[in-house]
Amino acid sequence: MVREKKEKRIGIFICHCGKNVAGGVDIKALIESSRGLEGVVFVEDNKFSCSEEGQIAIQDAVKNNDLDRIVVAACDPGLHLLTFQRCGQKLGIDPAFVDLIDIRKWTMFGSPNKVDEKQALDNSERIIEQAVKRMRLKRIIPKVTVKVNPSVVVIGGGVAGLEASLDLADKGYRVHLVERLPTIGGKMALLYKVFPTNDCAPCILAPKTAYANIHPNINLLTHSEVTNVEGHIGNFGIVVNQNPRYVDEKKCTGCGLCIEKCPARVADNEYSRGLSDRKAIYIPYDQAIPRKAVIDNQNCLYFQKGSCRLCEKACPASAIDFKQEPKTIELKVGAIIVATGFDEYNPVRKTEYGYGRYGNVITQFQLARLLDIDGPTRGRLLRPTDKKEPRSIAMIQCVGSRDENANGYCSSVCCMYALKHAQIIKEMVSPDAQVYISYIDMRTTGKGFEEYYKRTREMAVNFIHGRPGEVIENNETKNLILKVEDSDIGELLRLEVDLVVLSCATIPAKGTKQLAELLRINLDENGFFREIHPKLRPVETNRRGVYICGSAQGPKDIPDSIVQAKAAASCADSELRKGEIQLPESIVKKEKAN
């Protein structure tokens, strides 16, 4: 039925949400005040507007009162706006003319914005009035249909980015996997073993990296960074800057002869976490994908002093190319997945633990490298100052986590990796060594994690319920002295240990803020990428077509990263498989103008 009318006929539906709204505001008063608003011809309250019964009541009211616009006063539009828009669409009401406004935030027990009943009524009246006015004057948001490009860019080649890439590539999409470092694999490649199975990390990662390397639908762009993003879902234009390797990837066989000849040694801060050196030309690690050499031009004698070129002479494949320039690659994709992961908190800032001042204070990531049979010490646990095997090791939990002076949040994986390292030391490396774990709370909530914790306790690892105030070095022996109160036994303990290991917080990866600005997506209060809804839409962002997964969204372990990566891939697939989508005209116009 085509209706010619000038007057808008607005219906207001006030939801009780059980007692969540009705318990905190006078619904009757709200109905009364809403009735008097210009354009409002119908006001009703429902116990649960979102329920089937509530939706039928809205549809009946629309039919019986000839309503053409709907305002529902209930909960967060991020939750239920679509529910009510679909409800209106059944009766031919354009989604633009259905609005959901959140009055529950002022009334619900536990809400951070809860106010008293009078204030809740004032606030609710004000935003209902505002919404009615907006609806009365509003016109349809013009939409256009655009074709969707069946390809995706995944930013970050760690385990989450790999999983998302492989999922989408297997579904038939073209995937461009962009990794900042010269190799894919991310932090997982540095872990040696993973909890709770104690599997070898590179062994379970390698099938994914190897498959990504040969997958016909994956375009691997290592040593590359995204520098510009334009467009909208279905048609993003991405600019990637690929840094030169100074080695022709097609010719390099990964034989390593160039590395043997290179005279320049520098600290390997990436793979060995500063515990050993590498050459200026290097392959990051044995299982690196792609296994191609790369020249670090900041430390290469030829680039710095203009002479050397020994690698060039040594290379049997003539792969060295000092003339390589940065490459700019332009990509057209339909969706973007961000999986840029995390960094380890730098404990230098926690001066009380002496990291950086005392040689035998290291981080858990460094310990992982020391324990790794392919690491800098080939799996021998040797403390940095005298290369002797430590007989006693103290781990300090929550360094930079759950700490108002650093990061207030829990990094969620530190308890488990401390337990893992304690198990490895007791089982494989040094069974007689004394291992102490000094903790505030042990948080082992994943599948099989509590059993893992119990098993660690049974291995005669010493658990101290308390956090040391300070670590002091013995000048002569370079041993470390900790004073800590164990609240379980109510005693102040003084420990002298050979090695202190700090379980440092998980923080957003370097460059997260810049990438957020480039992608125009939001960050949360801790600097991780913000999801659109923490429970129901954990991998979507404020920008349609941009999804987040893994530790870039918040600290998490490998299983959770995999789950999120699959979720992000599934979200991208849901949009891309449509072939074409409807978008607000303003978005498309703006991009065309650009």
Added chain:
Amino acid sequence: MAEVYVEEFMSPGCVGCPIVKEMLKSLSEELGGEITVEEVDITVDTTRAAQYGVMSVPAIAINGELKFMGVPKKEELKKALMEESKKDE
């Protein structure tokens, strides 16, 4: 002058937003009291921003239609508000 409803999309820390806010305030006074301005913080109301396709702030929607992204010239904004107020839907 007919009524106009303006949604000003902004975010905390946005440099151009206070300029737009000031511009809207002075134009409301100049053009008469029929202009309602609502500030929409896109970090809080992400759903509304997404509906309109707001991708950067400041942005201005007039009577439900996104008209400007970025800081407009005052004359352009005035013209858009005047045109809108004359439309008789």
